[in-house]
Amino acid sequence: MLKHIIRRLAVTVPVLIGVTFIVFAMVSFAPGDPINLMLGSETANPENIEKLRVELGLDKPWYVQYADYMARLARGDLGRSITFRRPVATQIKERLPNTLILATASAVIALIIALPLGVIAAAKPQSVFDYVCSTLAIVGVSLPGFYLGLLLIIAFGLKLHWLPIRGMSGLDAGFLEFARHIVLPAITLGASMAGILTRLTRACVLETLAQDYIRTARAKGVAEKVVLYKHALRNALLPVVTTLGMQFGSLMGGAVITETIFSWPGLGMLAVNAVKQRDIPLIQGTVLVFAVGFVLVTLATDLLYIFIDPRIKYE
Amino acid sequence: MSNMEREVVHIETQTIRFGKMFTRHRLGVVGAVMVAIFVLAAVFAPWVAPCDPYAMDLANPNQPPGTPGHILGTDNFGRDILSRLIYGSRISLLIGVVVVSIASALGTCLGLISGYYGGWVDQAVMRLVEVFYSFPFLILVIAVMALFGPSIFNVMWVLGVVSWPMYARLVRAQVLSLKTTDLVQAAKATGCGDARIMFKHVLPNVLTPVIVSATLGIPSAILSSASLGFLGFGVQPPTPEWGAMVSEGKDFILLNPNLIVWPGLCIFLVVLSFNFVGDALRDALDPRLSRQLH
Numbered sequence: 179m180l181k182h183i184i185r186r187l188a189v190t191v192p193v194l195i196g197v198t199f200i201v202f203a204m205v206s207f208a209p210g211d212p213i214n215l216m217l218g219s220e221t222a223n224p225e226n227i228e229k230l231r232v233e234l235g236l237d238k239p240w241y242v243q244y245a246d247y248m249a250r251l252a253r254g255d256l257g258r259s260i261t262f263r264r265p266v267a268t269q270i271k272e273r274l275p276n277t278l279i280l281a282t283a284s285a286v287i288a289l290i291i292a293l294p295l296g297v298i299a300a301a302k303p304q305s306v307f308d309y310v311c312s313t314l315a316i317v318g319v320s321l322p323g324f325y326l327g328l329l330l331i332i333a334f335g336l337k338l339h340w341l342p343i344r345g346m347s348g349l350d351a352g353f354l355e356f357a358r359h360i361v362l363p364a365i366t367l368g369a370s371m372a373g374i375l376t377r378l379t380r381a382c383v384l385e386t387l388a389q390d391y392i393r394t395a396r397a398k399g400v401a402e403k404v405v406l407y408k409h410a411l412r413n414a415l416l417p418v419v420t421t422l423g424m425q426f427g428s429l430m431g432g433a434v435i436t437e438t439i440f441s442w443p444g445l446g447m448l449a450v451n452a453v454k455q456r457d458i459p460l461i462q463g464t465v466l467v468f469a470v471g472f473v474l475v476t477l478a479t480d481l482l483y484i485f486i487d488p489r490i491k492y493e
Numbered sequence: 494m495s496n497m498e499r500e501v502v503h504i505e506t507q508t509i510r511f512g513k514m515f516t517r518h519r520l521g522v523v524g525a526v527m528v529a530i531f532v533l534a535a536v537f538a539p540w541v542a543p544c545d546p547y548a549m550d551l552a553n554p555n556q557p558p559g560t561p562g563h564i565l566g567t568d569n570f571g572r573d574i575l576s577r578l579i580y581g582s583r584i585s586l587l588i589g590v591v592v593v594s595i596a597s598a599l600g601t602c603l604g605l606i607s608g609y610y611g612g613w614v615d616q617a618v619m620r621l622v623e624v625f626y627s628f629p630f631l632i633l634v635i636a637v638m639a640l641f642g643p644s645i646f647n648v649m650w651v652l653g654v655v656s657w658p659m660y661a662r663l664v665r666a667q668v669l670s671l672k673t674t675d676l677v678q679a680a681k682a683t684g685c686g687d688a689r690i691m692f693k694h695v696l697p698n699v700l701t702p703v704i705v706s707a708t709l710g711i712p713s714a715i716l717s718s719a720s721l722g723f724l725g726f727g728v729q730p731p732t733p734e735w736g737a738m739v740s741e742g743k744d745f746i747l748l749n750p751n752l753i754v755w756p757g758l759c760i761f762l763v764v765l766s767f768n769f770v771g772d773a774l775r776d777a778l779d780p781r782l783s784r785q786l787h
Contacts, residue, residue: 189623196624204640261624313520316772320765322716324723324736325757332750431629435720448631450724452641465636469628476627 179484190477194470201466202398205458208458256466257459259452266463269448273293274467276346277444279434281429283360284368285422292418293411296379301406303384308459311376318373323432328440344441363440367432371425382414389424405450416483423479427472513595521773527766543604544587546580553747566751569741574751578759584734585715585763588649592714593707595653601703605691607661608668615665622658623698625728630655631720639724640714644757648718654709663706665784667699701778712764719760735760 231237234257235246250257256266292315299311337344340406347359387410388393434446441447445464452460497699516522534541543562550571565574607618625633634655634673641647676698680690721727722736730737735756742752 192620193623193627196620199626200624200628204636316520316768317765318718320712320761320768322719322723322736322757322760324720324739324766325753325761328739328746328753332746332753336747351616427627427629432633433682434631434635435724438724449635453726456639461636461639465628465632468632472629473627 182484183481186477186480190473193473197469197473198248198251198466199244201462201469202244204462204465225265242280251466259460259463261452261455261457261460266460269460269465270445272464273443273445273448276442277344277430277433277437277446280360280363280367280442280444281426283364284366285426288368288371288375289418289422291368292375292379295372295376296414296418297383297411299376299380300383300387300410301402308380311488312380315373315376315380316492318369318376320373320400323366323367323370323435324439326369327436330362330366331439331474346442363442364472367429367436370432371422371429374425375418375422379411379414379418382417383424384412386413420479420483422428423482424473425473426479427468428466430471438469511777515773518769518773518776520769521776524766524769527762528770531582531586531763531766534579535586538579538583542573542579544576546572546577547565547731548572555752557747558751564678565755566749568738568752569745569749572586574755578735578755579739581733581735581738581759582763583759584728584732585718588645588652588718589711589715589767590726591649592652592656592718593710595650596656596710597660597703597707599654600657601664601696602698603657603660604664605668605695605699608665609672609687609691610693617755618661619665622661625655625658631717634717634721635724635726638721641725643721643729644731645734648721648727652714652717656714659710660703660706663702664699667702668695679716705775705778707770708737708767708774712767712771713769715760718762750761774785 198480235243238246252268256270258264259266259269262269295311295314300309302308331343334341339364342359343362345359347355348354383406392409395409396402400409430446433442433444434450436442437444437446438450443469449461449464449468451457452464543564550567552571553560553567554569554571556563556567556571558564560566563573563575565578568574568577602616607615634651637651637655638647641651672695676694677690680694685694718727719734719736719739722734722738725737725740728734728737730741730745738756739753739760742749742756745752
C-alpha cells in the first residue's frame with residue numbers, strides 16, 4: 179500500500195509541473211504583445227510599457243522567466259494584480275474560503291437530492307418512480323447553471339421575496355442569514371452534480387441488489403427498507419463519494435458562473451473580473467489555484483479510496 | 494447466397510436491431526425528434542423566421558408574448574425574439590458540431606498513436622491528458638478566451654482543443670485491447686504499415702464508443718459555449734447566440750423576464766434532447782458500455 183501511495187504521489191509531480199508550465203506559457207501563446215493585451219487600447223506612453231515589461235520580467239528569455247516564475251511560486255508569490263495593485267496571493271486567500279464554502283454546500287445539496295432519488299429509482303427499476311427520477315437526473319445535467327440561477331432569482335427573489343439574491347453572509351450574522359444567502363447559489367451549482375450522482379447511485383444500487391448477500395438478507399426476512407438503505411446503499415456509496423471527489427473540480431469551475439450571477443465573493447468571480455480587466459497575473463494566479471486545488475482533491479480522493487476499501491489492491 | 498447478398502442481409506439485420514434498440518428508448522425517440530426540429534429550424538432559418546433577427550423597432554421594445562407579428566414578443570431593442578431564437582439555433586448547433594469534430598479527430602488520432610506505439614509516446618500523451626484534466630474545464634477555456642479575444646471562431650477552436658483528452662483516453666483503452674488480437678497480428682503479418690493498421694484496421698473497431706461520446710459531447714459543447722456567451726467571453730451581441738441573449742436579458746430581469754426565459758429554454762431543450770439521443774445511442778450501439786455506466 180505504501181508503495182502505491184508513493185507512486186501515486188510521484189505521478190502528481192509531473193502533472194503539477196505541466197500545470198504550472200501551461201499557466202506560465204498562457205501569456206506567451208497569446209497573439210501579440212502581452213503588454214498590449216494588458217493595457218488594452220489605452221495609449222500608454224512607451225516609458226510605462228518598458229517599466230511594466232521589466233516589472234513582469236518579460237524582457238528575459240522564456241526559460242529564465244519560467245525559472246523565475248517557479249522560484250516565486252515556491253515562495254508563495256503569485257505576482258501583483260495590475261488592476262488592484264495588490265499581491266495576487268492575498269486576494270486569492272481572501273476569496274478561496276468563500277468558494278470552498280459554496281462548493282461544499284453544493285456537494286451536500288447534491289448528495290441530499292441524489293441519494294434518495296437514486297435509491298428510489300433503483301428499488302423499482304422500469305417503474306414510474308424510476309422514470310421520474312431518471313428524467314429529473316437528466317434534466318439536472320442539462321440545465322445550464324446560469325439559466326437555473328436566473329430562474330431561481332426570478333422566482334424566489336423577485337416574485338416571492340423569500341430569499342436574498344446577491345452576496346454572502348458570514349456566520350457572524352447568524353446561521354439563518356448565512357443559510358438564506360447560500361441556498362440559491364448552492365442549488366444552482368449543485369443541480370448538475372445532483373443529476374450525475376442520481377444516475378450513478380441508481381446504477382450502483384442496482385448492481386449491488388443483484389449480489390448474493392442481498393438475496394441472503396432478503397431470505398432471512400430483513401425488511402426491504404433496511405436492505406435498500408443499509409445493505410445496498412452503503413456499498414453503493416463508495417463510487418458515489420469517489421465521483422463526488424473527482425467532480426469537485428467541475429463544481430469549482432461551475433462556481434465561476436454561479437458566483438457571477440449571485441455576486442458571491444469567491445474565486446470564480448475574481449477570475450471573471452480578472453479576465454474582464456485582462457489582469458494577466460491575476461488570471462494566472464486564479465487559474466493556477468483552481469488547477470492545483472483540483473489536482474490535490476483528486477489525489478486526496480484516490481488516497482482515501484485506498485484506505486476506505488481494503489479490497490483495492492493496486493498492482 | 495452470394496457473398497454480397499450475405500453482406501447485405503447482415504447489414505440489414507444490424508440496422509434493424511439498432512433501430513429496435515434505439516426506439517425501445519422512448520426518450521431517445523423524443524430527443525431525436527426534438528434534435529430534428531432544431532436542425533430544421535437552423536437550416537431553414539431564413540424561411541421559418543418571421544422577422545429579420547437584427548431588425549430593431551425602437552418604438553416597440555419589450556412587447557409581451559402574443560403581440561401581433563411577434564409570437565414570443567420583442568426584446569429591449571424591439572427585435573423579434575422568436576426570429577432571434579431560430580437564428581440562434583444555427584450558431585449553437587454549428588458550435589456543437591465543429592467543437593466535437595475538432596476534439597474527436599484530435600483525441601482519436603492521439604489515442605490511436607498513444608495506444609498503438611506505447612512506450613514513451615504513450616507516457617507523453619497520457620501525461621498531457623492528465624495535465625489537461627487538471628484544469629477545471631470552464632476556467633481553462635475562459636482564461637484562453639481572455640487571451641485570444643471573444644469571437645465565434647475562437648470559441649470553436651478553443652473548446653475543441655480543450656476537449657480532446659476524453660476521446661484520447663477512450664480510444665487508447667480500446668486500442669490497447671485490440672493490439673493483441675489476431676486482427677492486428679494478421680495485418681502485421683501481411684506486411685501492413687503502421688499507419689495502415691491504425692487507420693484501416695484499428696480505427697473502424699474503436700469508432701462506436703467515439704460516436705457515442707461525440708453525441709454526448711455536442712450538448713456539453715453547446716452548454717459551454719452558451720456559458721461563455723453568458724459571461725461575455727463568447728459570441729458577442731448583437732449576434733443572436735442564446736447564452737449572449739440571456740446575458741443581455743438579465744439587465745431587464747424585472748421588466749421583461751421573457752428575455753431570459755426563452756433563450757434559456759432553448760439551450761436547455763437542445764442540450765436535453767442531445768443527451769436523450771446520446772443515451773439511447775449508447776444503449777443501442779454499445780450495450781457493454783451502457784452496462785458499465787448504468
